[in-house]
Amino acid sequence: MKPLDPRDRLIIALDVADRAAAEKLVEAIGDAAVFYKIGMELAYSDGGLALAPRLAGAGKKVFLDLKLHDIPNTVERATAQVARLGATFLTVHAYPQTMQAAVAGANGSELSILGVTVLTSFDDEDLIEAGYRFGVVETVRRRAEQARALGVQGLVASAAEAGPVREALGPDMILVTPGIRPAGGDVGDQKRVATPGRAIRDGADYLVVGRPIVQAADPRAAALRIVAEIAAATP
Numbered sequence: 001m002k003p004l005d006p007r008d009r010l011i012i013a014l015d016v017a018d019r020a021a022a023e024k025l026v027e028a029i030g031d032a033a034v035f036y037k038i039g040m041e042l043a044y045s046d047g048g049l050a051l052a053p054r055l056a057g058a059g060k061k062v063f064l065d066l067k068l069h070d071i072p073n074t075v076e077r078a079t080a081q082v083a084r085l086g087a088t089f090l091t092v093h094a095y096p097q098t099m100q101a102a103v104a105g106a107n108g109s110e111l112s113i114l115g116v117t118v119l120t121s122f123d124d125e126d127l128i129e130a131g132y133r134f135g136v137v138e139t140v141r142r143r144a145e146q147a148r149a150l151g152v153q154g155l156v157a158s159a160a161e162a163g164p165v166r167e168a169l170g171p172d173m174i175l176v177t178p179g180i181r182p183a184g185g186d187v188g189d190q191k192r193v194a195t196p197g198r199a200i201r202d203g204a205d206y207l208v209v210g211r212p213i214v215q216a217a218d219p220r221a222a223a224l225r226i227v228a229e230i231a232a233a234t235p
């Protein structure tokens with residue numbers, strides 16, 4: 001289950017407005033990557049969600065980043081629907097009720113559930129502002145422990161706290177880290193970022209990269225550079 005080839009560890013976020021733009025990007029990336037994330041922007045566009053079975057049928061891996069969060073009955077039934085789309089990963093917010101329901105909904109399918117711990121655009125102050133009792137590292141660690149106890153397959157967290165998260169998860173759970181920026185890259189709205197090399201060295205299994213590839217003048221070259229950095233950091 002864990003990726004061995006550096007190329008398999010890069011997940012490219014197809015954060016584009018429509019299916020045609022996404023197809024064009026996948027075509028341009030070619031064999032530089034195999035794993036693609038369909039997030040809210042593309043999923044809610046006309047035919048965006050239908051791209052998941054299309055890509056899976058073409059031999060790509062698909063991460064459906066729908067960040068489900070609702071009452072357990074709704075999450076379980078929605079997850080069972082998503083499980084028919086051929087995706088490898090589905091995100092839900094890492095609340096215990098939500099994670100438990102998603103695991104039940106995916107039961108018996110190929111779909112793995114990833115709990116989104118604390119968004120990488122949040123820092124300690126943002127959590128306090130939102131009414132949380134703990135800062136980022138403690139909140140992520142607690143959610144990691146809850147996810148593990150509930151049999152969730154993996155977590156999404158920033159590479160900035162990958163070390164303590166990996167400790168809480170143990171070696172087998174999947175750790176996916178967005179907020180990846182090549183050294184000196186524009187951070188944008190992200191607050192907890194790390195370079196590809198650091199994320200891998202600190203225990204990430206997969207890196208999610210959007211704008212540094214999607215908005216690059218040459219997305220394939222940008223993807224190849226990140227895969228090379230992953231390879232250089234892989235023991």
Ligand SMILES: O=C(O)c1cc(=O)[nH]c(=O)n1[C@@H]1O[C@H](COP(=O)(O)O)[C@@H](O)[C@H]1O
Pocket residue numbers: 013015039065091116118119120121156157158178179180188190208209210211212
């Ligand atoms: O669930 C995610 O993938 C996610 C979680 C998180 O905490 N932070 C985060 O940035 N993401 C996603 O990862 C991608 C990061 O995009 P870039 O900042 O452009 O590389 C986006 O598609 C986000 O929706």
